[in-house]
Amino acid sequence: MIFSANLGFLWTELSLPDAIRAAKRAGFDAVECHWPYDTPAEQVVQALSETGLAMLGLNTNRGNTGAGDNGLSALPGREAEARAAIDQAIDYAHAIGAGKVHVMAGFASGPDAHATFVENLRYACAKAEQLDIGLLVEPLNRYDAPDYFLQTTEQAVAIIDEVSSDALHLMFDCYHVQLMEGDITNRLKSLMPRIGHIQFASVPDRGAPDHGEVDYGYIFKLLDTLGYRKPLGAEYKPGGDTDATLGWLRSVKA
Template identity: 65%
Template sequence: MKFSANLGFLWADRPLPDAIHAAKAAGFDAVECHWPYDTPAEDVRAALDATGLPMLGLNTSRGDVSAGENGLAALPNRTRDARAAIDQAIAYAAIVDAGAIHVMCGFASGSDAHTTFIDNLRHACAATQRTILIEPLNRHDAPGYFLQTTDQARAIIADVGGPNIKLMFDCYHVGRTEGDILTRLKDLNDIIGHIQFASVPDRGAPDHGELDYATILGALTDWPSPLGAEYKPGSDTDATLGWMQRFG
């Protein structure tokens, strides 16, 4: 079984190139990130080349974080900004050869938001052959986020209709909102593009909490790409990696 380190949380106290080297030293098979845009893409590319790790994915910009924004793609009347964020992510992904781009929809509701999200996702799918991911966020951590459930995500993917749009299945978010992780993984297998994990409910390392990761990860031994460790270490990242020996 292979694992990817999400550097939005793991070794987040280090510059991104240094975090990539730390992930390699810890035995990860790949890396992924949240918003790498403050780091020159060429520096990230150099670290990836030096370590041999692939970059699995990155997120589109959240927008104006100081104003509480958490994505733009479902916000009516923000299409220009949303597409600029998508284009920025595509350009960065091209330099670091990221396999996927997670398009963040933001806080919105209603039919106008749905139509806006669909239109912006179609723009993203047409603009790149890389995988476009959408991810439901749980209502506890992100109340008001437009995309909240895997059923909603499936309907949106069907509406977009592009061959390169997939679901980011985060066991943490699905666990907090829907539960029944193994059934949801099986039912959604045909549209899943990437899988992430963390403990429930504290989003810590997967060695405690409500989800039995020995069982969940054991059911994913045939998953073809690295599984994303996207958890909050709460301390030194290296001190939390005992789960890799247990599950790997």
């Protein structure tokens, strides 16, 4: 298996370019991030060029986090902000060679939110398809993100079907799926054609994948058996020095 370091959680004490370099030294095969927009794109490109790592993806801007925003694309009445965030993310991804953008839905519910999300995703797909960039939607669990619009893989797949674009896929985060739905093995098997990226962290504490209720040794072997050959995203909270938590990576790659 090959692995991507999610720099939204790992090496957060470093600048994004230096975190990319740290991921290379640690033995990761790729990187991904959350919101890189404060870092000039050319600095990211330089670090990626130095290390030979690919930046897999990034998130759309969350909006006004001080006011409680956690994404904009399912919020009725805020379509202009949502589409500005989509434009920003796709343009930044294109500038640094990132292959995917996670379109964040935000805190909302009901049929109007559903319709708003679908239309904003259609807008995003039309732009992304022109640049050969993929889009992702990700269900978040109700414990970490109460009232987040997208909460289950079933809901996500229904929206993907409704949008009907080859650019749009599911972000399957094992941590979120286990907390909301469980049955990760069968869900991975059945949803594999819909999955654009897979992330993981221990459950329930979102730490390194070497403890908790999910056996990631089994999950990694399952994904290999299923023919999944893309990097798996290590999106966990190290709770301190990232390098001190990487025994799992050295063990898997041994």
